[in-house]
Amino acid sequence: xxxxxxxxxxxxxxxxxxxxxxxxxxxxxxxxxxxxxxxxxxxxxxxxxxxxxxxxxxxxxxxxxxxxxxxxxxxxxxxxxxxxxxxxxxxxxxxxxxxxxxxxxxxxxxxxxxxxxxxxxxxxxxxxxxxxxxxxxxxxxxxxxxxxxxxxxxxxxxxxxxxxxxxxxxxxxxxxxxxxxxxxxxxxxxxxxxxxxxxxxxxxxxxxxxxxxxxxxxxxxxxxxxxxxxxxxxxxxxxxxxxxxxxxxx
Numbered sequence: 001x002x003x004x005x006x007x008x009x010x011x012x013x014x015x016x017x018x019x020x021x022x023x024x025x026x027x028x029x030x031x032x033x034x035x036x037x038x039x040x041x042x043x044x045x046x047x048x049x050x051x052x053x054x055x056x057x058x059x060x061x062x063x064x065x066x067x068x069x070x071x072x073x074x075x076x077x078x079x080x081x082x083x084x085x086x087x088x089x090x091x092x093x094x095x096x097x098x099x100x101x102x103x104x105x106x107x108x109x110x111x112x113x114x115x116x117x118x119x120x121x122x123x124x125x126x127x128x129x130x131x132x133x134x135x136x137x138x139x140x141x142x143x144x145x146x147x148x149x150x151x152x153x154x155x156x157x158x159x160x161x162x163x164x165x166x167x168x169x170x171x172x173x174x175x176x177x178x179x180x181x182x183x184x185x186x187x188x189x190x191x192x193x194x195x196x197x198x199x200x201x202x203x204x205x206x207x208x209x210x211x212x213x214x215x216x217x218x219x220x221x222x223x224x225x226x227x228x229x230x231x232x233x234x235x236x237x238x239x240x241x242x243x244x245x246x247x248x249x250x
Contacts, residue, residue, distance in 0.1 A: 169189055173202045
């Protein structure tokens with residue numbers, strides 16, 4: 001393990017992940033400040049990936065760089081460094097010196113319509129009871145917040161979003177469902193998220209969106225990306241069906 005101190009990105013830890021990936025750890029807790037550092041590194045490396053590097057993947061507190069160890073080794077073997085990991089580690093340390101404190105990223109704000117409750121949100125009443133609120137109060141709180149996409153994971157296009165009010169925070173269900181409908185909006189602890197595909201899950205379902213989040217024929221295939229801001233808009237069941245049909249006919 002190696003630690004690097006560069007600009008305000010202090011106490012960075014660089015560790016191997018198998019024989020073809022390296023993890024740059026930027027903190028130990030989920031926060032806006034750590035997320036800003038994650039995005040700063042992600043954007044820098046995506047624009048400056050040397051030959052042999054494949055992909056840059058951000059998460060809550062780190063950035064993982066995937067690389068081809070054969071290409072890396074062949075390109076740098078004259079340096080007599082013992083392993084591709086050590087070569088990549090050296091490259092990353094040099095790249096970190098080129099990241100300025102003034103470098104930042106521009107986020108997108110995306111509005112997503114949600115039909116709350118009923119058949120689309122079977123756990124809405126449970127969330128309301130857990131927090132001593134009415135279902136209308138839960139909807140009002142959830143639909144008026146602004147959420148930060150920290151990372152994409154678990155399933156293709158699944159965005160883990162923070163920034164939800166503590167007033168509606170609710171633990172996961174004690175018994176997960178074996179199949180969650182596409183577009184279902186859920187709450188788990190202090191996070192909210194939308195299921196982009198049908199998959200098992202234990203989040204509390206409070207609504208559903210007609211907006212597709214996983215777009216396999218697009219690039220990138222995920223509507224939401226790490227760093228996006230998301231706002232929800234409450235719609236009626238009639239509006240839900242209209243938007244759903246409009247999307248199918250496009």
